[in-house]
Amino acid sequence: MNGTRIFPPDLLAGKVALVTGGGTGIGLGIAACLSAAGATVAIASRKPEHLAAAAEALRGAGGGVTTVETNVREPEAVARMVERVAGEHGRIDLLVNNAAGNFYAPSATLSPNAWRAVVETDLYGTFYCSQAVYPVMKAQGGGRIVSISMTLHYRGWPLMAHATAAKAGVDALTRTLALEWAGDGITVNAIAPGPIPTEGVKKAFTPPGGAPDVPAMDEFATRAIPLGRWGKPEDVGHLVAFLASPAGDWITGSIFVVDGGSWLAGERR
Ligand code: NAP
Numbered sequence: 001m002n003g004t005r006i007f008p009p010d011l012l013a014g015k016v017a018l019v020t021g022g023g024t025g026i027g028l029g030i031a032a033c034l035s036a037a038g039a040t041v042a043i044a045s046r047k048p049e050h051l052a053a054a055a056e057a058l059r060g061a062g063g064g065v066t067t068v069e070t071n072v073r074e075p076e077a078v079a080r081m082v083e084r085v086a087g088e089h090g091r092i093d094l095l096v097n098n099a100a101g102n103f104y105a106p107s108a109t110l111s112p113n114a115w116r117a118v119v120e121t122d123l124y125g126t127f128y129c130s131q132a133v134y135p136v137m138k139a140q141g142g143g144r145i146v147s148i149s150m151t152l153h154y155r156g157w158p159l160m161a162h163a164t165a166a167k168a169g170v171d172a173l174t175r176t177l178a179l180e181w182a183g184d185g186i187t188v189n190a191i192a193p194g195p196i197p198t199e200g201v202k203k204a205f206t207p208p209g210g211a212p213d214v215p216a217m218d219e220f221a222t223r224a225i226p227l228g229r230w231g232k233p234e235d236v237g238h239l240v241a242f243l244a245s246p247a248g249d250w251i252t253g254s255i256f257v258v259d260g261g262s263w264l265a266g267e268r269r
Contacts, residue, residue, distance in 0.1 A: 001061045004029070004036040004234050011245050012039035016089040018082070019043050020072055020129055021099030023050030025198030026148065028057070029233020030096055030240050035063030037241045042066040042085045045099060072099045072125030073117075075132075082132040091140050094244045095133045097126040097147040097170070102163035104204070115162050122166035123173070130177060134186070142185025144244050147174055148236070149192040149255060151263035167192075171255055178253030187252040191239055194259020195220075196231035204269070220269060226261030 017034045021027035022043025031041045035058050043054055043065065051067035058065045066088060070081040086092055100122045105114060126147050137143030149171055153164035171190060178188040195201060202212045205220075221230050235258050242248060257263065 001032040001036075001057060004032040004061070004237065006033075006238050007037045007241055007245070009036065009038050011037040012093075012241065015039045015093040015244065016085070016091050017041050017094040017096065017244065018085050018092050018129075018133070019096040019098055020070070020125070021045050022096070023047070023054040023067075025200070026193060026196055026233045026236050027096070027098040028054050030098060030148075030237040031058060031065075032061065032063075033234055033237030033241045034094070034244065035061065035065070037245070039094070039241075039244070040064040040066075040089060042068055042089070044068040044070045044072075044081050044085075046071050072097075072129055073120040075128045078125075078128040078132050082129075082136060086136045092133050092136050092143060093140075094144045094146070094240075095129055096240060097129050097145070099125055100148070100163070100166075102160065102200075104159040105162070106159060107161040110162065118162035119166045119169075122163060123169040126170050127173060130173070130188070134181065134184075137186050138181075138184045143187075144248060145177070145186065145188045146240050146243055147188075147190045149174075149190045151192045151194060151257055151259055154263055155266060157268075174255060175253045182252055187243070187248060189243055189248075189251060189253070190255040191236055192255055192257045192259065192263075193236050194231050194257070194262040195225065196233060196235070198233070224262060224265065224267035224269070225259075226265050229260065231258065231260060 017039045019031045022031040023045045055065045068081045070077045150167045153168040174190040206212045
């Protein structure tokens with residue numbers, strides 16, 4: 001996969017990484033960067049078609065890949081996922097809490113189910129997965145957890161009450177778990193990506209029944225992103241690989257913004 005090899009191919013040799021939501025978008029980019037750095041990667045999400053296509057792409061690039069169907073909203077399913085990956089590979093060195101879902105919706109009419117779906121996926125899912133890998137990482141003498149957050153809650157973001165509330169919780173969880181689990185050799189960090197045109201993001205630039213409005217996307221990048229381009233999944237993936245490597249040994253409780261300067265500039269669409 002293009003653009004995924006920056007670090008030496010044996011940087012993460014012998015390491016096992018579990019990436020939730022690793023079949024699409026940023027999660028797939030993270031899995032590809034970890035794989036290119038020599039890690040064995042397990043990707044987990046709900047839809048087998050996402051996992052199968054991603055596994056084929058990752059294997060085509062030479063990486064070892066396991067796929068696991070799971071729903072991070074369900075603690076029992078998360079426990080089975082961790083049991084399966086640890087059973088198959090003997091360890092889990094890195095958990096990437098990337099699975100999430102959201103959509104634009106006015107708070108005044110947001111249904112309890114819609115609120116619950118996003119908060120349970122983004123925040124509860126992050127907690128369930130982190131708690132489930134804890135005993136595995138503790139028993140093996142340490143590990144790394146990286147959660148994918150966002151920046152929209154730094155200023156507030158209309159129509160995103162559910163996701164901004166959930167990701168603010170992910171940030172709080174990151175700092176608290178970092179302190180609770182440091183003594184077990186487990187580091188806990190988060191990455192807050194800026195705009196990366198995954199399928200869901202492109203939908204916001206797509207009129208009903210049409211194709212993505214490329215000029216509008218270009219205009220957004222020029223106006224709203226100081227570094228002048230949309231992000232790429234590997235912009236996030238390389239930082240995950242860095243944090244998983246020995247370079248990340250003394251980094252915990254940190255939240256890294258990877259957004260081309262977007263949130264500082266404060267432009268909205
Ligand atoms: P995406 O392609 O829609 O990825 C979301 C992934 O999560 C999918 O692979 C989906 O797979 C999985 N997923 C959703 N609900 C799940 C559940 N209940 N259980 C297990 N897996 C589930 O979106 P993305 O843009 O790459 O987002 C990835 C992460 O980056 C998210 O945490 C998002 O909040 C964050 N982020 C993205 C941007 C951006 O501009 N793209 C900006 C800031 C933050 P299945 O459908 O197969 O379950």
